[in-house]
Amino acid sequence: MEIMDSDRNTIKIGDYVVVQRQGYTKLHKLKAHSKLILGSFNIEMDNIVNEKYSDTFQMKNTPGNKKHYILEKVQQINSPVETLNIEKSGSDNRHITNDNEISQVLTKEDIDKLKDEELNSNNIVGQLVNNSKTFSMKTEYSQEKYIKKKEKKYFEYVQIKRPTIRILAQMFYRQDPTKTLGIRIDDLSQILAYANIHSEGNVVLYDSGTSGLMSAALMNALGHSSTGQLIHMHPGNECQRNAFIAMQFPKEQSERCINVNLYSVLRCFYQQKNTFQEQEEIEEPEAKRQKTEETSAQKKSWQLDNERACKILNEKVDCLIITAKEHPVNIVKELIQFLNGNRNLVVFRRTQK
Amino acid sequence: MSFDGYKTLIKEGDVVIVYLTPSQIYSVEALPKITNKKGNRVDNVFQTPYGALRCGDLIGARFGTKVQLSKGWAYVLQPTPELWTVTLPHRTQIIYTPDISMIILQLEISPGSVVVESGTGSGSLSHALIRAVKPHGHLHTFEFHEGRAATAQEEFKQHGLSQYVTVRQRDVCERGFGDELNDTADAVFLDLPHPWLAVPHAIRALKSTGGRLCSFSPCIEQVQRTCLALLKAGFQEMQTMEVLQTQWSVQQRNVPVVNLEFVRTEKAAGEAEKKERETAKAVVAVPPASLPGHTGYMTFATLPPLWARTLQMSLNETDIDAEGDAE
Ligand SMILES: C[S@@+](CC[C@H](N)C(=O)[O-])C[C@H]1O[C@@H](n2cnc3c(N)ncnc32)[C@H](O)[C@@H]1O
Numbered sequence: 001m002e003i004m005d006s007d008r009n010t011i012k013i014g015d016y017v018v019v020q021r022q023g024y025t026k027l028h029k030l031k032a033h034s035k036l037i038l039g040s041f042n043i044e045m046d047n048i049v050n051e052k053y054s055d056t057f058q059m060k061n062t063p064g065n066k067k068h069y070i071l072e073k074v075q076q077i078n079s080p081v082e083t084l085n086i087e088k089s090g091s092d093n094r095h096i097t098n099d100n101e102i103s104q105v106l107t108k109e110d111i112d113k114l115k116d117e118e119l120n121s122n123n124i125v126g127q128l129v130n131n132s133k134t135f136s137m138k139t140e141y142s143q144e145k146y147i148k149k150k151e152k153k154y155f156e157y158v159q160i161k162r163p164t165i166r167i168l169a170q171m172f173y174r175q176d177p178t179k180t181l182g183i184r185i186d187d188l189s190q191i192l193a194y195a196n197i198h199s200e201g202n203v204v205l206y207d208s209g210t211s212g213l214m215s216a217a218l219m220n221a222l223g224h225s226s227t228g229q230l231i232h233m234h235p236g237n238e239c240q241r242n243a244f245i246a247m248q249f250p251k252e253q254s255e256r257c258i259n260v261n262l263y264s265v266l267r268c269f270y271q272q273k274n275t276f277q278e279q280e281e282i283e284e285p286e287a288k289r290q291k292t293e294e295t296s297a298q299k300k301s302w303q304l305d306n307e308r309a310c311k312i313l314n315e316k317v318d319c320l321i322i323t324a325k326e327h328p329v330n331i332v333k334e335l336i337q338f339l340n341g342n343r344n345l346v347v348f349r350r351t352q353k
Numbered sequence: 354m355s356f357d358g359y360k361t362l363i364k365e366g367d368v369v370i371v372y373l374t375p376s377q378i379y380s381v382e383a384l385p386k387i388t389n390k391k392g393n394r395v396d397n398v399f400q401t402p403y404g405a406l407r408c409g410d411l412i413g414a415r416f417g418t419k420v421q422l423s424k425g426w427a428y429v430l431q432p433t434p435e436l437w438t439v440t441l442p443h444r445t446q447i448i449y450t451p452d453i454s455m456i457i458l459q460l461e462i463s464p465g466s467v468v469v470e471s472g473t474g475s476g477s478l479s480h481a482l483i484r485a486v487k488p489h490g491h492l493h494t495f496e497f498h499e500g501r502a503a504t505a506q507e508e509f510k511q512h513g514l515s516q517y518v519t520v521r522q523r524d525v526c527e528r529g530f531g532d533e534l535n536d537t538a539d540a541v542f543l544d545l546p547h548p549w550l551a552v553p554h555a556i557r558a559l560k561s562t563g564g565r566l567c568s569f570s571p572c573i574e575q576v577q578r579t580c581l582a583l584l585k586a587g588f589q590e591m592q593t594m595e596v597l598q599t600q601w602s603v604q605q606r607n608v609p610v611v612n613l614e615f616v617r618t619e620k621a622a623g624e625a626e627k628k629e630r631e632t633a634k635a636v637v638a639v640p641p642a643s644l645p646g647h648t649g650y651m652t653f654a655t656l657p658p659l660w661a662r663t664l665q666m667s668l669n670e671t672d673i674d675a676e677g678d679a680e
Contacts, residue, residue, distance in 0.1 A: 009562055009658065052658070052660055052661075053658070054563060054657050054658050054660070054661040055660070055661060056661065056664055074664070075663070075664060076663075076664060076667055077664060077667060077668055159661075164461050165458065165461070166458060166459055166461055169458075185455070185458065185459075186451070186454075186455055186596055188458065189454035189455045189457065189458035189459075190450070190451060190454045192454065192457075192458065193434075193435060193450055193453065193454035193457070193481065194435060194450070194454075196433045196434075196435070196484075198464070198484045198485065198487065199464040199487055199488055200358055200359065200488075201359055220463050221463060221464075221485070222464070223463050223464025223465060224464065224465060225464075225465070225489060226464050226488065226489075318359055340359075340417075341415065341416070341417035341418070342415075342416040342417025342418075342430055342431055343359075343417075344433075
């Protein structure tokens, strides 16, 4: 455990990392020489490799190419509120006209130039303050607010984090709620609680599109080195797995999530019972056994997944969760047969009728 | 013993949930006899609005099935932390499932996590925390009230959960969580009248690689003091929230439809008047008339790993100034 822990704290190539700048977060797969576009910044990520999670890096302009930034690890950050020496403030805002264009002498081009020379929020905010006709008329309170707002815009630091379900759920919802069927973090937390998800038991999830958030959250709650299994049924050819992959579960854990197509697994359940039901114990002749082993080697991995899933369904499961775009009634009606008595069912749908 | 793992049959001594309707849920023990207040052994009979239930008869029945009562029937269910929360004997104010679920997700608790909690109170949250950390994690829960600490300990044992939880009787504001827990916790949860006093102790208990903290307080003044203490200690990602659960009522309604077409043309002779007002039948969801009650504010924060703490402290300084000015 100890070795694993220290290993988990180091940022490595191949990791999925969360890059955070102020309140904004973005998921990034770290490859050698990879670049990340964060708002208007184009950032080379190489310098975070072998550093530690939770470290903070400064975005620095690269000498040759102004639009590119590299990252440099920092130990200290000075806030402009402290470094700026504000001499004068107004007592109210009676003299201020609410027109940014007029009150600010610097043009957008001027500011861009400043940015390209050196992304330094202290400097830029300082220049903005010095070139504002109205700053000294603002009240102390709104001066501070102004500085904070500008500082945020030109903030040159990012922090690197390991993805967690909390971070992913918040990030996905903020970026585009429709990509997770509108599941908010409070929805997600209650689905997990009312479904009684914990380290043991078998769970069936039907999910028609949460970017892998549901399967990731469930697998996370089933835990590592435990017995719980998840059958993740999806309607398409490929299942959505973004969040699941980002969590980088150990192999032992991610293998306990079986991804199957809803139609194809049910077809297997009804039409190919022989592939997963216990065969009667008859001594098979050697030749025949060899033959069946051969055919099973030729089976596609999705077929094997269907069979694995059907074996579990056949014994019934402890929990059924449906997060569906579709009208859920028919799906519930079909899947409820696999649920053990005295177990939990949770259906989530954003829209009301 | 019925809280640990999925069970099929009710065994002697199990806690069993008796479910009549969504608002009539009770917990009983599957024991033929219990000791009454006078110290005598008597039959364990539970009176429900639908007749008496002899709890001894439950032994051997299947969880999830119906049992006959003299004037109706009830479902007997295996307890979950959620069902326990709505049926447990109250010794204090308790935390309810909407808040509990948010706490577990926000604290990033999963199997294997080590969690520190104070105070234990009635153990409502503790049961959910134990479910989330087992089998290889652990809950350390602290309560300074002697009786409550002892009862909680007894309850965990009766529920078959002892191996996942340690109850300690201690004033955590004065004496902390103990050196043996230094640098062990992934998450700390505080439900105390003066949580800010426990913040320095929480930092010692949290792993040097960092962790999450939650403080639950009913009043905003407590939240402010706690936030300030957390900022000063170098916490980041601070967020205070409140979870409000509302119940929409689903109803069949007749919605009157106003038809204004007829005013455009002259009424034909003999046409019935009633066409002008029609009603449409619809199933609608009606929001609650009053706002749901306030339970408490939850403040969440991240303690950065040791190597990132000094930097975070310097970053927090401006916020601390701002808070100080506001006071
Ligand atoms: C509101 S209750 C906790 C309820 C609990 N969260 C639940 O869901 O059942 C607060 C508990 O904290 C205990 N307490 C208060 N101050 C304490 C302290 N300084 N150290 C330890 N326990 C304390 C009280 O005795 C009380 O039982």
